[in-house]
């Protein structure tokens with residue numbers, strides 16, 4: 001037993017430990033991918049450089065959902081002049097904050113608090129644990145043949161629920177058109193029936209007008225649609241039912257401003273992630289939408305971090321975290337009752353440190369009529385902006401509430417400048433026409449629509465496909 005033999009044993013031990021460590025790392029990476037394994041993963045690089053991990057499962061969402069970079073890098077098409085908004089009602093300093101330990105999600109009392117976020121330890125909930133690999137220690141003087149390292153126990157399968165393979169994002173709106181059938185009855189059958197009948201008398205025009213108003217198009221859009229239809233019919237080119245359909249389609253699509261930039265500003269900047277803030281009143285589908293969006297982004301190969309800034313209800317953060325675990329996104333959450341602005345700040349800071357591509361911040365549901373809660377939302381945004389720019393502020397609206405959704409949108413737009421609207425529950429309403437009104441009255445494009453509770457029931461809003469579904 002000489003020195004050479006001892007050195008040989010030591011080298012063997014070091015090699016075994018290194019192999020075990022490498023295997024554990026590879027395993028932890030694999031467990032982070034909850035979507036279908038792809039044949040060619042871009043993280044399989046040998047040069048040690050950090051590259052984008054492609055979790056797309058073999059396809060890109062690009063042609064289905066449109067993502068872009070916020071700020072200077074975004075290619076935005078000129079939007080119509082937004083409705084003039086009054087100055088924000090809340091002055092910057094001394095923003096009142098609701099009592100955070102209120103059990104209900106609609107606390108009544110508001111206590112003024114300082115502007116700065118409370119520095120709190122964020123609770124970072126990663127979807128999987130990365131095994132800690134200890135530095136191998138070389139025994140000083142091995143007495144005898146060292147015991148070979150025990151083979152590591154095979155890792156148990158991750159407990160996180162596995163989702164089915166994600167449905168391809170391309171053409172989702174067209175595939176989900178059946179879900180809009182209630183709206184379909186409202187506009188399509190009735191208006192087309194009248195238009196197709198040939199010469200229209202004033203009663204018929206009035207009936208068309210009523211139908212459009214009933215479908216929640218709003219008076220502005222309805223008047224324009226009627227005027228444009230009259231023009232089309234006056235040309236004498238509309239002779240058949242098919243012509244009538246084509247004319248109505250083109251007028252409705254025109255009213256939906258297909259030129260608006262509907263890309264979601266979720267692509268990272270050179271040195272920092274994109275930040276998307278999700279807001280809305282209670283129960284409209286904010287968390288579900290955040291989860292569905294994370295799913296599409298992960299499928300597009302993006303590293304996503306979720307910020308659970310709904311601290312009123314622990315269940316809300318749990319719900320978001322579950323989405324995170326399902327799609328392979330880390331969740332940053334605070335303690336129940338923590339300052340939501342602080343949690344949002346921590347989430348964005350963690351996202352920057354970890355070099356993720358996008359941070360999606362889910363906020364608590366708040367009634368637009370509660371000024372304290374609206375102030376709190378303003379504070380969440382301002383506090384994030386101390387760290388980085390907020391690229392996208394998505395307002396989630398429940399399409400089934402019709403008119404009231406518009407009221408909500410106007411108040412939210414005053415507090416946080418909205419950049420896009422997500423219209424959920426379009427599968428459960430005959431009022432699909434609300435899309436026209438929201439855009440007309442807010443000047444903010446509807447970017448996404450929710451057409452069901454399923455994980456893949458989120459679709460990019462496409463005016464042409466939407467109108468086709470209505471007719």
Ligand SMILES: Nc1nc2c(ncn2[C@@H]2O[C@H](COP(=O)(O)OP(=O)(O)OP(=O)(O)O)[C@@H](O)[C@H]2O)c(=O)[nH]1
Pocket residue numbers: 105280281282283284285286287288289310316364365366423424425426427428449450451452453457
């Ligand atoms: N039918 C239908 N249901 C939806 C849609 N989007 C969300 N939901 C359902 O709406 C309910 C509320 O969704 P959440 O995501 O919890 O709503 P939230 O806005 O986060 O709720 P709070 O945090 O309590 O304010 C859930 O049952 C969802 O499954 C949709 O597009 N269609």
